[in-house]
Amino acid sequence: MARLFWPLLPLLCDLIYGSLTTPDLLQRVLQPNDSVRPPTGSSSALPNNTSDSGQTQKPVAHAAADSENSLGLGISSSSTETLVEFPESLGNQSVCETEHCYELARAMAMAMNTSINPCDDFYEYACGNWTSYNPMPDDQSSWDNFQVVAQKLTKQLREVLERDDPNDLSTARRKARTFYKACLDMDRMDTLGTWPLIKLLQSTLNGWPVLMADWNVAKFDWLSTIRRTKKYGFGLFLEWVGAGDPENPKKNMVHFVEGSLGMSSRKYYFANHSEFVRTAYKGLMRDLIVLLRDDSSHISAENMTLVQKDADDVYEFESFLAEVTRTEEDRRNLSLSLNKMTLEEFHTRCLNSSISLRDLMDYMSSIMPNATLKALVTKDLLINVGNPDYFLKVHQKLAEYSRDPKKQRVVANYIGWRLTMEFSAKMTQKLRDVVEAFSQSVDGSKKEPERWKICANKANSVMNTAVGSLYVKNYFNESSKAKIAGLVKDLREAFSNIIEKADWMDETTRTRAFTKLDSMYEYIGYADYIIDDVARLDKEYDHLDFGPDHVYNCISINKFSVESNMKDLLKKNNRSLDEALSPADVNAFYDPANNIIAFVAGILQFPFYDASRPEYLNYAGIGAIIGHEITHGFDDQGSLFDADGKFFDWWSSESRARYTHKAHGLVSKYNNYTLPEGSVNGYLTLGENIADCGGVKEAFNAYQLYSSRKGVVEPLLPGFEGYTTEQLFFLGVAQGWCGSEREKTTRNLLLTASHSPKMFRVIGPLSSMPQFAESYQCPLGSRMNPELKAAVW
Template sequence: MFYLMGSENILLLLIVSVVSSWAADTQLPVTIHPPTDANGGTRDLNLNKDGDNICRKEACVTRAALMLQSMNSSVDPCTDFFEYACGNWMVLNPIPPDYAKWGVLQQMQQQLFAKLRDLMESNVTDTSTARQKARQIYAACMNQSAIEEAGSRPFQAVVHSVMGSWPVLDRGWNASQFNYLNTYRKMGREGQGYLIAAYVSANQENPRENILFFDETSLGLPSKKMYYRAASEKTRKAYMSLMKNLTSLLAEDLNVTLPEDLDHELKDIFDFEAAIANVSFTEEERRDPYRTFHKMTLEQFLDEHFNRTFSKEEFLHALQMVPSNSSVGAAIQLNMTVNVVNPTYYHRLDEMLAGKLAGSNVSEGKRFLASYLGWRMLLNAAGQMSRRYRDAAFEFDKAYSGVKEESPRWRICVDYTNSAMKLAIGSIYVDTYFGMDAKTKLLALVGDIKSSYETILREINWMDEETRVRALKKLDAMYEYIAYPDFILQDVPRLDKYYEKYHIGNVHFENDKRIDIESTAKAHEELLKPSLRTIDEKVAPATVNAYYYPQKNIIAFLAGIMQPPVFHKDYPEYLNYASLGQVFGHEMTHGFDDKGSLFDEEGRLFAWWTNTSRANYMSRARTIVDQYSQYSTSAGNLNGNLTSGENIADNGGVKEAYMAFKQYMKRLNDTMPPVLPGLENFSVDKVYFLASAQTWCGYYRPEYLNNNILLSVHSPYPFRVMGPLSNLPEFAEAFDCPAGSLMNPVHRAGVW
């Protein structure tokens, strides 16, 4: 990682070394003026010496060194701008052994985690009970001796409470004591809704109302494609090995002999899961909100799609008994509105369950279902158990993603705590590292990006006026959520109350179960509340990420992403527009990508487009699909359909940020902004595009890339640079790219 935080002499030495080497390679005249004494909060290393308009603030010098060090100036920028901007970054930044992909954003997250580690391990007095609990959760996660001493006993206790024992390792298992719906109720209270996945979410036609959803189950493998795709054979074999290895470890702990037909039994479990996967949606299908929205009453669902295995009365009773809050259970009635995400899935699942529970050999069917549920529980628990179990799980991860080592324990525990206590961790992080002056600057930047998008919507000629009015209304209603919810700093009693039922102890596995139970109870209680237009309790501020929520029409930019090299309050503004600005634009464009554009200004799934404008939109979206489908990697061509929403957002974000940057330049009244040391011979536009591209410097292990192409909605890093910039004429003009070159194509793709 390349962050220059030492003394002025070290800083000067590094910048001179990097820039001198770069200047020699490129044969360009580069002059570096020496830094002087610190001046103010951020060191000003001899700003504007002799009126040369070079920014020598520490942030500028550091960023300049990073930019120059990352470049491969031997490459023609008009042929491969990603390699030109990032080629040397990948040489100088090998993938750490515990990472499957490595890039600028991963470096930022790693740096953030290091800060969180310091905060978790600091011996401070904190009056907030929520923040105290966060530190307790981290400490229990780090207490490896206690985890090893507990072994699998906490997991065995959970299995005993749910189903008595796991029949795979208990030949005396009594089928007469197994009731699937009772087991479902107990597991559902902990958020483990295997086979039948019921949860509360906003009604897509009325996003201010929460309703019950019946969704597909999660799978043991990451995607249905992996159960059948020939190229995933290695992953399937690793999964089968994982099944046997975890089962063998548990048998050893229970002091029982493995059954002779274990391989056959585990293969039956795998085949059952593969059959479930076969009737589940693909990632591409789940992108269509109309395909996943089938509103009906609960009674209709049970009459038409789930009527073979259980009576309506017994299934309703089981559902009512899942929530720990009896008021939530009482609200679940046959006449209530539900959304059945995939009716075909439930029709087929009902047939499969009926074959097990209502067939000629009910005892064997019960035994099989209990075996399957026990396997899913074991798989889910392995990561929180002793080293032997985690090592077995890691062997699968190596085969799946190519990682060489498990992450250090502190990073695993920081990540876990940040997930379990995201608001409490966010409160500690923001209070320590995030300044209000940065938030003020970010609000101004977002305003400029939004103004650029408004200009685009007003000027495009393929959208009729009726649709344009609705699009502008949606943009105006879009709410920008910056950095963190104010209450985590300003209303600490509210923060403490949010976590008041989280009872944290010294045993990591037990903490994990308590957190699951309490977070599931909170989720269930949403059924009793309206779906408010807020995400205060949903965000994780200490995360390098940004989101768009279509059903709330909110874009969220988390505090964790607002750090170098993507953002710094002392950077010349064009750097912030180029890096963080494109992220803002990306998320804003998600409101108008091929999926987000189906929701109106209030977040309703609603046909607000005229037929003509929608046809024009889809025709233009097809050009993006076709462009990205032609991009090739060592793992094969990109899936332009799966990645279309993100590609539309990437292209829109780059364009909107550049337009906002140009408006900013106009406000300077032809006054040139400060230039970076070593980059004086680059135009501001060239530096802008270089900074934009270097946001995506990074690369992948081969195994991870294979799965990224198969499953990810994001294009690999090179094409997040090449695609959008080749579609922007201003880029080709800045680098004088000849017509017909890869970065200045004759025919450009684009929606906005």
């Protein structure tokens, strides 16, 4: 379970935003950036989807039923007319005539909008009709190939989680099934009512003030409360996690980090574009309070005005916390987040106004799960403080508030709110409905996902390796593992050639870059032990037990995750993602702190990889994804970690200056991309844009390596005889990103996401490649062939 990344940043660079979505209703939209639950609670999961099969099959079947001419691009070469003149077909390139190739060709053709000039907008040209054949399900806020595959995968997870297999002796897998089953039992949740939450608020806070007429401020102090809430995952004003030491990746250390916010980004509290998010969030708070007051045994006689005042105060207090939290942009500057000091220094510099050093040490040791860990807590303990200024300001505020009982109430109400927000979606139908309404008003989705989807994804996220093993055993095609390894080899070579030819790098830096590339670890599919070593798999979840009540199971998970994380402090970081990744995920990763590229089982399938189609489409699909992850090792953040994952600038100052200059070019390029919902933030998305651009280029070059090694010219697809192999490669790249998004989701992502919108993940990289312009014969100066081709690699 251990995932020991430097917690200061989203250092695990995933391929698609937020590693898809979190499964919880509430977290679906505004996932708290809570690094306190790195192993399980907040880790990635799959989205919740609807229909039966991989949707990519749908247009194919549909097309087969239609006349082949209905889309103007059937299966004869005469129908491939577009607005550009294609190079003369050499006439000697064969065409793949299998039924599979016909199906592929139909699906590719149907996604296209050939009335668009590919040199103006290649995304629209390649994907303009995709949405007509792949309408977004009502329960989704974003819909693309990744989600289509994830939908299929979720259904498969449901099957294996619902199947009672008496021969399966794994306790971990049995626990996953128990968890799933309890999650489905909504009648039981309704019968239990809101009592579990009320009880939790009672035991941590002596009751949530906003629900009570007789809340006793004299019994409240924030530090004792945080001591109790930390085990549920809420360290809030004194949050800390165990994670890798950036300067010594083999070692783990304590990192004090900014507390999470109710909404995942500070921008939601202030940005002009986010007024609708704030309104929905305030509404959620008010509605949950009202519902809980109705249910509470401490029903107060106070009127709604007081409720509103309490809610407003909580929001205002959280806005203050948001204000002193770093922006996403500042978080990209890694050196800002490296501030090592002793516990005593931390206290003197940042906490002096609010608590004593003794209190700080007591707080930490009291939540440590065993004596060895407790013994770690001394005033000389070396820690890292992600944002010293945050702690200084928050603790000045807490000190000021502690002198005023009315303000104490605000702090208590805030803590109560965060617990309520965490657990409301596991309560009664009424509460779940309020949470769902909030989700929909924020992300624009129109329907709640079916319960089994929520539960299958939640089970996968909390027991990633156990559920992953079920997936791998039942659905993963083993033969793809070796084939993907072959592609990775070509992609590595392609990147190596790029380094070789980078005339802006000096020789010392180049040699170090080679060393880093050579020592990059590969994780492909899954870790063997989840299939071969049941004892190890079971041991991972040894201390986790589930019963019939979903909410208590979720509480157990939070406690388990926090404890596991603390225990990690005693472990050596063994440069492995084995326990961190979900094999049943449709995503890929780079982890700079361990220098590992990872392609989990869920993504090693159609449409990203398909053993029965021409390889140029595989290099365009999974190849570009592999290239993307390799390039992350050399993006503006990844390049600050050396071959062993140590945070260390191994570049000469001259080469670094030239790198930065090139990166600036890319920032300007993406800053100019706009959508009706807003503009792309070129700096916020820089790392991903570098990876996108490098990935496609490497995949293109890797395919050249492949085809010259094989010495064969692969066949074209039926209906695409007028195209060249290169043109089909680029079409394949672009169609990997076909998709659509709700307007509100686009607005939120433009503001906060590290990835560019789908269309610019195509237009950006392809317009920086002369090979693209040449293959589609785009005139110099056209949008897809600008004079200035900004690129880092």
